[in-house]
Amino acid sequence: MNRLLLPSVAVLGSLWPIDGSLYEAMAAGFSVYTFQRFFNEIGQRIAIVEGIGAIAAFEILFIPVITYWVFPASMPVESTTYLGYALPACCLFYIGLNGSKLHRAEPTHQISLEWVSSYLQDRQAAAPVLFCVGLAGFITKRFWPDAPTFMGALPMNCLLTSVLYARYANSPFRWPLIGLVVMLWLVNMVQTGMFGELFFWLFFWLLMGCVDRVRPLTASVKLFAVGLGLAALLLIQSIKGEYRYKTWGYWRTERAADAGLMVDLVTDRLAHPAKLLNIAQLFRATVRFNQGILIGSAIGKVPVYEAYAHGEVLLSFIYPFVPRFLWADKPLAGGFANIKRFTTLPQHENTSMNLSPIGEGYVNFGYGGLLFSWFYGTILRTCFRAVFQVARQIPSVLLWLPMLFIGCMTMETDVFSTWGSLLNSAVFITILYWLLKPIGVNL
Numbered sequence: 001m002n003r004l005l006l007p008s009v010a011v012l013g014s015l016w017p018i019d020g021s022l023y024e025a026m027a028a029g030f031s032v033y034t035f036q037r038f039f040n041e042i043g044q045r046i047a048i049v050e051g052i053g054a055i056a057a058f059e060i061l062f063i064p065v066i067t068y069w070v071f072p073a074s075m076p077v078e079s080t081t082y083l084g085y086a087l088p089a090c091c092l093f094y095i096g097l098n099g100s101k102l103h104r105a106e107p108t109h110q111i112s113l114e115w116v117s118s119y120l121q122d123r124q125a126a127a128p129v130l131f132c133v134g135l136a137g138f139i140t141k142r143f144w145p146d147a148p149t150f151m152g153a154l155p156m157n158c159l160l161t162s163v164l165y166a167r168y169a170n171s172p173f174r175w176p177l178i179g180l181v182v183m184l185w186l187v188n189m190v191q192t193g194m195f196g197e198l199f200f201w202l203f204f205w206l207l208m209g210c211v212d213r214v215r216p217l218t219a220s221v222k223l224f225a226v227g228l229g230l231a232a233l234l235l236i237q238s239i240k241g242e243y244r245y246k247t248w249g250y251w252r253t254e255r256a257a258d259a260g261l262m263v264d265l266v267t268d269r270l271a272h273p274a275k276l277l278n279i280a281q282l283f284r285a286t287v288r289f290n291q292g293i294l295i296g297s298a299i300g301k302v303p304v305y306e307a308y309a310h311g312e313v314l315l316s317f318i319y320p321f322v323p324r325f326l327w328a329d330k331p332l333a334g335g336f337a338n339i340k341r342f343t344t345l346p347q348h349e350n351t352s353m354n355l356s357p358i359g360e361g362y363v364n365f366g367y368g369g370l371l372f373s374w375f376y377g378t379i380l381r382t383c384f385r386a387v388f389q390v391a392r393q394i395p396s397v398l399l400w401l402p403m404l405f406i407g408c409m410t411m412e413t414d415v416f417s418t419w420g421s422l423l424n425s426a427v428f429i430t431i432l433y434w435l436l437k438p439i440g441v442n443l
Helices: 002-015 020-041 048-070 079-098 109-120 126-143 153-168 174-192 196-211 219-247 259-271 279-289 291-301 312-317 336-342 357-391 395-408 415-439
Strands: none
Touching (some): 020 079, 048 079, 126 174, 174 196, 196 219, 219 279, 291 336, 291 357
């Protein structure tokens, strides 16, 4: 049935021209399907691609549909106009992301992680070495916020990867290491005002930790974990705007840290749950996850007021190969230029939002963005499977999956950011393996 459901939804969503309510019902139904699929795979697989697909459907289809039902005036274009592109685009992205299931004959993810554990038993030094590399990156970012990625952000991610190494090597120091790493990342969160990375790393730890359980997770345990995650997201959305408003300036360099303010905001929300569970807060959280506002604004502006970009997004796959020191005017990731050019939404340079790869597909190719959405999903699936192919020779490569795909989990970014994050991480990991091996540290 799964083989027929996705193509059918994609075809009907793109061809049926009659009534917006049908689009909305199909978008909501498809979103529920992606969540159910992800939910079922938790504990069975390292469900990263299923998670990416479910999050994409949530942000691009489910939340916009709810908004059309409750507050349609907040959406920039009509439901039929928006979903006429977004629904088939999201379905095709999901098809590309999941592809054929013929590879089910390969070793299960549980067996693969057992190989990782066996592989690391005589590599106990890997975790503390990675922690030291991560600490160096953390210190660099602390005192040089604009440090090149290969000197700051990428080494700092080794802190979180070191936890996975310690866990699968059964290190006696794994719990103190987890506490120390989480503490350092909380410090980083307070300093930068960026909450998503730690949340997604915890999400990855959970996905991987559930796979190798002796007893399968029950549905009630999964529901509790999902509910806890949604509650954490609601808390983050509740305090994030106020914290950034009081600690961020207009420019990216104007970001301050205020641990006291962070503690006060969290304490206040926990002490007064009504500030979390009210209509105004739920609406603000919904708007924050609503990629339909951004994509819809782009559909309303392009091509009437702004010409199609005619494939400029494809250059995003080339940009990461060119170092910035060789190209001073290399485009910046982060969304500012895209939002300013292709939408009518107000923002300033310190704004953290973007069109999403599916939105970029539209502003570049119009409805040809449907094919681009499938292509983008296929690239992510291919990269994910390539990691498992490499793991046949070096099992520990699986522990780098979070670092490789952390930038791909949400649709609140652009192709340049996601592809650049994945590619730069892969290059960094390869160099790290190569540099540490001659000194006797085998990762």
